Amino acid sequence: MTAWTIRKLLAWIAEYLTKNEVDAPRLSAEMLLSHVLGLKRIELYTQFDRVVEKDALDRLHDLVKRAGNHEPVAYLVGRKEFYSLEMEVTADCLIPRPETELLVQRAIEFLRTREGQQHVCDLCTGCGCIVIAIAKGCPDARLVATDLCDKALAVAARNVDKHGVADRIELLCGDLFDPLVPQLDVTQWDLIVCNPPYVSTAEYEALDKNVKDYEPQLALLAGEDGLDVYRRLCEQIDRFLKPDGALMLEIGYAQGPAVRDLLERTALFATITVEKDHQNHDRIVIARRA
Ligand SMILES: C[S@@+](CC[C@H](N)C(=O)[O-])C[C@H]1O[C@@H](n2cnc3c(N)ncnc32)[C@H](O)[C@@H]1O
Known part of the structure; x- marks a missing residue:
C-alpha cells in the first residue's frame, strides 16, 4: 500500500486541481492539507516526509473533490487572510x-x-x-x-x-x-x-x-x-x-x-x-x- 506522505499528497492534490482548472493549485493544495492536519503552511515543509493517517486522508479527499468542483478553498478551510489578518469566512x-x-x-x-x-x-x-x-x-x-x-x-x-x-x-x-x-x-x-x-x-x-x-x-x-x-x-x-x-x-x-x-x-x-x-x-x- 502507498504511504501517503505530505510531499506526495501536495504533488497529487496540485496536479488534480491543475487538471480541474482551479486557480493557484499548489497554494490551494497547501491550504487544504494544512487545514486537515492542523498545521501552518510552513510546517508542511518541515514535516515533508510525515505519513498522513487514513482518517485525515478521508477528510482531505472530500475537500479536494469539492475544490476540484470549484468550491472556493477559503470556504472549505473557513478562513482567508486580509490585510495580514486572518478572517473567518462562511458561505x-x-x-x-x-x-x-x-x-x-x-x-x-x-x-x-x-x-x-x-x-x-x-x-x-x-x-x-x-x-x-x-x-x-x-x-x-x-x-x-x-x-x-x-x-x-x-x-x-x-x-x-x-x-x-x-x-x-x-x-x-x-x-x-x-x-x-x-x-x-x-x-x-x-x-x-x-x-x-x-x-x-x-x-x-x-x-x-x-x-x-x-x-x-x-x-x-x-x-x-x-x-x-x-x-x-x-x-x-x-x-x-x-x-x-x-x-x-x-x-x-x-x-x-x-x-x-x-x-x-x-x-x-x-x-x-x-x-x-x-x-x-x-x-x-x-x-x-x-
Ligand atoms: C461585496 S460584499 C463586501 C463584503 C466586505 N465588506 C468585503 O469587502 O469583503 C457586499 C456586502 O453587502 C451586503 N449588502 C448587500 N446589500 C446591502 C444593503 N442594501 N445594505 C447593507 N448591506 C448590504 C451583503 O450582505 C454583503 O455582505
Whole structure:
C-alpha cells in the first residue's frame, strides 16, 4: 500500500486541481492539507516526509473533490487572510479580495491625518474585514458597521472578537444607513467606507463558477447596471457624512466614470478621485467633502 506522505499528497492534490482548472493549485493544495492536519503552511515543509493517517486522508479527499468542483478553498478551510489578518469566512459572506486592501490603506492614511477621535462607518461589512483592518490600524477610532445579512454579521462578530476590537466596533443589521438612525450619540461620520455589491445583471451571468455558484448573490448583484447601491448611497450621504469628511467606495473595474458622475451630481464633494488597482482597473473612489 502507498504511504501517503505530505510531499506526495501536495504533488497529487496540485496536479488534480491543475487538471480541474482551479486557480493557484499548489497554494490551494497547501491550504487544504494544512487545514486537515492542523498545521501552518510552513510546517508542511518541515514535516515533508510525515505519513498522513487514513482518517485525515478521508477528510482531505472530500475537500479536494469539492475544490476540484470549484468550491472556493477559503470556504472549505473557513478562513482567508486580509490585510495580514486572518478572517473567518462562511458561505454567507463574500470572500475578502486583495484589491479591497487598497481601500483600507487609503482609509487608514486619511484617518491618521486628522486630529481627535475619529468616527468611521463601514456599510456592507460582510465578514467585517474592512472595519476590523481599519480598527487595528487606527487604535483611537470608533467604528460602526452594517450589513443586510444577519448571518454575515454573525461571522463579523466572531472576527471582531478574535481580533480584540469588540470594544470599538458596533455591528448593526439593516439596509445601508437605516440601522444608524437611532444612534443619537454620533450623527455624522468622519469617514464612510463601503464595498457594496456592484455586479450588473449581464456580468453576473458571466461570472466564474467558483464565484457565481458559491458566493452570496446578495453580496454581488446590484441591479441591471450594477450601480443600484451607489445611487442609494448618494441619496443619503449628505445626512451622514461630516462637512470635512470622506467617502471611500470600492467599485467595479470600469465603473469609475459612472460613480464619479453620481457623486458629482450630489454637489457635495470638493474632490473626487478614482484610483486604479495593480491590474490597472478602476478600483476605488475617494470623495472629500468640501
Ligand atoms: C461585496 S460584499 C463586501 C463584503 C466586505 N465588506 C468585503 O469587502 O469583503 C457586499 C456586502 O453587502 C451586503 N449588502 C448587500 N446589500 C446591502 C444593503 N442594501 N445594505 C447593507 N448591506 C448590504 C451583503 O450582505 C454583503 O455582505
